[in-house]
Amino acid sequence: MRKIVVFTGAGMSAESGIKTFRDSDGLWENHPVEEVATPQAWVRNPKLVLDFYNARRKQMHEVEPNKGHYALVDLEKYFDVEIVTQNVDNLHERAGSSRVLHLHGELSKVRSTRNPNLIYTTENWEIKLGDLAEDGAQLRPHIVWFGEQVPQFETAIKITQTADIMIVVGTSLVVYPAASLIEYVPFNAPVMLIDPKAEPQSRRKIEIIRGTAAEKLPELVKKLISNENT
Numbered sequence: 125m126r127k128i129v130v131f132t133g134a135g136m137s138a139e140s141g142i143k144t145f146r147d148s149d150g151l152w153e154n155h156p157v158e159e160v161a162t163p164q165a166w167v168r169n170p171k172l173v174l175d176f177y178n179a180r181r182k183q184m185h186e187v188e189p190n191k192g193h194y195a196l197v198d199l200e201k202y203f204d205v206e207i208v209t210q211n212v213d214n215l216h217e218r219a220g221s222s223r224v225l226h227l228h229g230e231l232s233k234v235r236s237t238r239n240p241n242l243i244y245t246t247e248n249w250e251i252k253l254g255d256l257a258e259d260g261a262q263l264r265p266h267i268v269w270f271g272e273q274v275p276q277f278e279t280a281i282k283i284t285q286t287a288d289i290m291i292v293v294g295t296s297l298v299v300y301p302a303a304s305l306i307e308y309v310p311f312n313a314p315v316m317l318i319d320p321k322a323e324p325q326s327r328r329k330i331e332i333i334r335g336t337a338a339e340k341l342p343e344l345v346k347k348l349i350s351n352e353n354t
């Protein structure tokens with residue numbers, strides 16, 4: 125089976141009802157990054173940070189995967205598919221995708237502020253001040269904040285280097301190191317980007333498919349499957 129690596133961003137979940145970050149009325153417009161998504165914000169006002177991620181987690185439980193997420197599940201019948209996502213929601217998993225690497229963490233996990241290896245899966249949408257890990261330290265969202273290391277990046281590079289085809293969906297490609305992932309795609313592997321308006325700054329040849337994830341991904345998946353079967 126040929127290998128398809130799919131690299132997704134916030135646009136992947138937009139049609140499920142989750143706001144992107146940088147589109148107009150996006151999350152960062154109403155919640156400045158430095159107030160909710162940095163280690164400094166956590167020190168300054170942990171309640172504000174918890175509230176921000178509690179709202180994201182609550183919403184995640186209320187929304188459903190869209191046609192784009194489901195199309196990627198269909199792709200697994202014909203290709204070896206690995207998804208690398210910048211998204212912190214669990215919509216790929218809930219749609220049924222079997223291999224998903226979260227570069228920027230996961231809303232459904234929390235961890236100790238003292239020991240980054242004490243990670244817990246939570247069904248609960250709310251984390252409060254005073255909710256503690258086994259080591260007695262406050263729990264924090266299992267999210268990669270700005271200024272923090274991206275521990276899964278090396279693994280993401282290794283996955284990307286094995287791609288026969290790379291599909292990029294719904295990302296502005298402005299946040300590094302994540303955005304540099306496309307530079308690791310083998311030279312002869314085609315790269316396609318589905319996005320209504322992203323303008324990738326890469327020397328790679330990228331086929332840009334203008335449109336949304338729920339509309340264009342099912343079309344692309346159908347085409348790839350039909351080409352593979354002929």
Ligand code: OAD
Binds near residue numbers: 135150210211318
């Ligand atoms: P952005 O908000 O930067 O970009 C969203 C992209 O999705 C834009 O290029 C939009 O054009 C596109 N888009 C909007 N609606 C779409 C749809 N229905 N279908 C397809 N594409 C659509 O989000 P990301 O690129 O994911 O990090 O942002 C990267 C990282 O920056 C995030 O993981 C997050 C953020 O700060 C952290 O929080 C650490």
